[in-house]
Amino acid sequence: MPKVTYFTATSLDGYIADENSSLDWLFETPHGDDETDWDRLMAESDALVMGATTYRWMIGHDPEMLTGPEKWREYYDERPVWVFTHAEDLPKAQGTDVRFVRGDVKAVYDEIAATVDGGIWLVGGGDLVGQFDDAGLLDEVVAGICPVTLGAGAPLLPRRITSKRMRIIDVVQSGQQVKIRLAVDRG
Numbered sequence: 090m091p092k093v094t095y096f097t098a099t100s101l102d103g104y105i106a107d108e109n110s111s112l113d114w115l116f117e118t119p120h121g122d123d124e125t126d127w128d129r130l131m132a133e134s135d136a137l138v139m140g141a142t143t144y145r146w147m148i149g150h151d152p153e154m155l156t157g158p159e160k161w162r163e164y165y166d167e168r169p170v171w172v173f174t175h176a177e178d179l180p181k182a183q184g185t186d187v188r189f190v191r192g193d194v195k196a197v198y199d200e201i202a203a204t205v206d207g208g209i210w211l212v213g214g215g216d217l218v219g220q221f222d223d224a225g226l227l228d229e230v231v232a233g234i235c236p237v238t239l240g241a242g243a244p245l246l247p248r249r250i251t252s253k254r255m256r257i258i259d260v261v262q263s264g265q266q267v268k269i270r271l272a273v274d275r276g
Contacts, residue, residue, distance in 0.1 A: 091201065091208050094211065094230075096212070099245045106146070117237070136170070137165060137209070143213040148182065155183065195226065222248055222250060233268045235266055
């Protein structure tokens with residue numbers, strides 16, 4: 090079974106994107122030089138999963154990701170990406186293994202598990218991650234907490250997961266982020 094990790098950044102008040110689905114606030118936060126969590130994620134992850142809003146933001150933030158596979162690979166290498174969407178009009182990043190899917194996360198997880206040997210990085214959003222947890226498929230949450238409050242937006246994880254199933258395994262300060270790593274017992 091591939092390990093499923095939700096790796097993201099969040100505001101102090103628990104939002105991963107503002108009310109306009111933007112992550113611009115994140116790039117205003119000074120990041121440290123400690124890339125340990127990122128390096129671990131990249132070493133462990135053979136596939137990415139994200140929602141359509143996250144994908145739209147990525148390609149809108151850096152349009153070169155659509156036209157040049159080199160730009161995409163700069164961030165994600167050759168990893169296949171599953172994008173959950175109801176939209177019919179999402180452009181595919183050229184020269185990449187981006188797959189548009191819909192429906193039950195368990196069925197897509199089974200497809201991913203049959204395709205890759207390593208872990209799965211849940212990029213976002215929070216509701217999609219919640220669906221993975223609902224299906225008993227979430228193993229870890231790594232959140233970089235930034236010193237900013239947004240007041241509204243897309244919540245980090247709009248599900249109730251109590252300390253009976255989730256426990257802190259590591260906390261590190263990196264620049265102006267506090268990175269917290271939590272293990273999640275599959276439900």
